[in-house]
Amino acid sequence: MIAKSTIDQVYETARLEEVIGDFVQLKKSGSNFKGLSPFSDERTPSFMVSPVKQIWKDFSSGKGGNVVAFLMEHEHFTYPEAIKYLAKKYNIEVEETERSDEQKKEANERESMYLVSEFAQQYFTEILWESELGKAIGLTYFKERGFTDETIKKFGLGYCLDQWDGFTTAALDKGYQLKYLDSTGLTIVKEDASDPNKNRKFDRFKGRVMFPIHSMSGRVLGFGGRILVNDKKAAKYLNSPESDIYHKSKVLYGIYYAKQAIAKENNCYLVEGYTDVIQFHQRGIENVVSSSGTALTPEQIRLINRLTKNITVLFDGDAAGLRASLRGIDLILEQGMNVKVCSFPEGEDPDSFAKNNALEDVERYLSENSKDFIQFKASLLMEDAANDPIKRAETVRDIVNSIAKIPDRIQKEVYIQECAKIMTISENVLYSTLAQIEKKERLDASKKPQQAQKAFEVVKSETVVEKVDVQFELERKIIEMLLLYGNKEESFEDLVLKENEKGDLELEPESVVAKVYEKIYLDLQEDEIELANEQFRTIYARLIEGLNAEEEFSINAFIAELDQEMVTEVSSILMEEEKYTLHNWERKDIYPKKKNKGIAQLVSETILTLRCFLIKKRMRNLQEQTEDAQGEVDHREVLEEIMNYLNLNKLLNQKLNRVLS
Incomplete structure (x- = not known):
């Protein structure tokens, strides 16, 4: 067992953005960071990291949590392994008791x-x-x-x-x-x-x-x-x-030693063998990995894509090997990456070249000889084509086929222009060829088995619009307010039921200064409201207990005590606002209101709306009771109760500035 003091020190020391930055290339986005999801294949960032809250959320897969949760999800660590990994990273001595033989067997x-x-x-x-x-x-x-x-x-x-x-x-x-x-x-x-x-x-x-x-x-x-x-x-x-x-198709040799250098240099050198990687590292070039002798796979490319968009493929001087590796370049382009190619002189490979040359000479050679993939592919294939018009036409089509793999339209256009210059051919002809290739790909994609089409039609005909669960959303909002503002002190305008001169009930405003968690707790207690969702009920109880017990409530420490299912839910709640920053609404002249504007109003309105919802629910239940009752039953007491609820509902909605039909 790892000592609690060690766990606490790890949570206090570890910086979420630093840890995740070792696995995912993060870019600043306001006060947060964003990047490509490490859990799904995507080209538009949906992965958000909040340094302030010390939580992350992957909106493509729904996963989220704190720094330990990330390591458990991404690296399949157990909880103790994640703590030990962080302790090692931040030079924290791990205090733990020796595992018994029984505990070892339970691994x-x-x-x-x-x-x-x-x-x-x-x-x-x-x-x-x-x-x-x-x-x-x-x-x-x-x-x-x-x-x-x-x-x-x-x-x-x-x-x-x-x-x-x-x-x-x-x-x-x-x-x-x-x-x-x-x-x-x-x-x-x-x-x-x-x-x-x-x-x-x-x-x-x-x-x-x-x-x-x-x-x-x-x-x-x-x-x-x-x-x-x-x-x-x-x-x-x-x-x-x-x-x-x-799984060799999902692993790159040297990625552990290269990940930080790849992110820092914003480029990854891709070689073929183990010794190529080691020799480059020893020479001082650390942003290098190898596919370990296997054919390059989309999974391996996506691994690099988390750290950089730029790959430079290094080949030895063997011409046959160069041609065989062209397939790998197309795969890289297909993943939306920028690719360059550098080949070494005949008889040399990355291992021997790094071994026999000084760092400055290796860096200069890589800089001067790294070609854009179009230039590289054209020069390589044109050697075969020579003056043969048919082979030259095949070469052009081969290059356009590679360009067709690129998902970005602007990049495609730039490469078409580049290809036209190198191959001395009309841009219009290349665009026409590209359009033919893309049309064929769309046609092939549309040719689905008849059975699959029928299955799709059945699903389509049975489309159902999902109904919003109002109570769930309101209870979720209560948890969100406790997490974000639980310890904040606010001035609330409370509503007190009083009789006027005519004997009618009226809601009179009364100012109260209290902490958000106190206000929520007392309001829910007063109406004897218990959260219906079991998970929210558990989180609510723990939050109230924690906020009441600790002057300086720490969300990070709170999350550390939750199980993984609750961690995912809490991180989703906390990162709700960050989800909308991914869409960059400000660029479209849409400015969403920040959560911290009018906290007291937000709390009061949420509690009032929940009260109104529960009152309506109670009235529906009472109506159903009268409809289900058999025989000559006196409903006067029930009807009187319904009328009281109607009046209360009217008063609450007036406070919320809502018009009742």
Whole structure:
């Protein structure tokens, strides 16, 4: 268990915008920050971060909460893991009691896989630095690649002994279960059908140098292993298999070490291999990641898109490799990214070029040789086309096909103009070709299976307009006012029922100075009103208790005590106003009224409106009682009660300046 003092210190120290800024590129938006949702695929920002409130809200997925909730949602951390991550980031010493064996067993499946992976990384590193074979084989290899001790340690590089089950035996001896060694792919288990106890177990990565693959937050997801002997039957590089924690199509090698530099430089260099990434880092260029030898995927591009809109793809001098990688460029364009391409001289790759040149020379080369994708693609394809008109026409169509992938219309037009200049061809012809391509894409998209069309028609014919739940909205507003202004002192104009000279009831105004939470609590108590929504009822009780007990009420501390479902609801309530800033209404000469204008009036009107709603609800119930009653029943008392409610409702609506029909 982590000590409460540590948890409190973490909440006091952690800055939400700094933590989320490690995962999402945030831009200032008034007093808040906004960015692309890390939970859904979008091109228009719907993710808001409030440094003042220390909460975030993703309006595309509905998720929200505080700094811990973000790490739990984004990185799938448990609560203790999120606290430890923040403690490490802000150099806070974690005080905790030792977990019992029982508590260790209770760790869920994913967590057990993470623990096994982290042990494996530590084991391979230990073998590399402390065993004779590790130093003689693994460490020697890394040194030959030009990596310094500091670099090797930074990336957690290691070595797996060339033994059938050296790692597996060590892990089992430490108490890690074979089940998780198998599910992470670290151990290969060959079942013996006749006797399960005789299952053969051997290390997947035996005899390989090890490259740990980290998540954006630094957790070990899997490994890449390179064999060091010439074996035609064995793959040169071997990756961990797909698992619950490792999906290679969604992971970029080096993203954990590169994320801050990518956001700072507003550019990401994309290379092919592990050593390319490491060598660039060692040279001093840290905004670099790799797709780890797999074909580039939309998920990997979107990972970069959270940090920057700009990608520079680095290729080696191999012409065949260049052409094969053109598909990746189209994918990047399709995601709305800006892409440049830089190829190295023949016989060089990013690894060797960074190793053999000084930082200034590498930076100068990248700056001078990074071409816009149109220039790059045109020059590459025109080599093949030469003076062949048919091939030249195919090249033009190929380039326009790439331009068609770009979602932004202005960008498309700029690229069409650029292509016309480079290929010396009429812009009109290119626009015509682009229109044909786009028309074909729309036609293909419209060709849906008949069954799907029918299903859509059924849904369309049964469209129902959802009715607004008035009581829910009013109760939500009460929670919002308590959260935002609970401790603020205001002058309220209270209404007191008094008899006039004729004996009729009248509402007379009376000024009262009170804190917002006191006013709300006393008004609801006076009318014996209990919130109908169960979640709001729980939040309301905790808010009143907290506001009454603490002079300096902290929303951050309050949220820390809630479960995740309530955290999501509270963050939605608190960030309601921020949702409208996403639409930039001021640009359209529409100026929404700020919440903090007329707090006393807002509180009074909300309570009065809730009273009116409940009075009407009570009157409807009384009417139903009289209609349902059988026989000669005397309804005089019920009718008298209805009349009293009608009069009260009339008085309340007069106060609200509402005309009753």
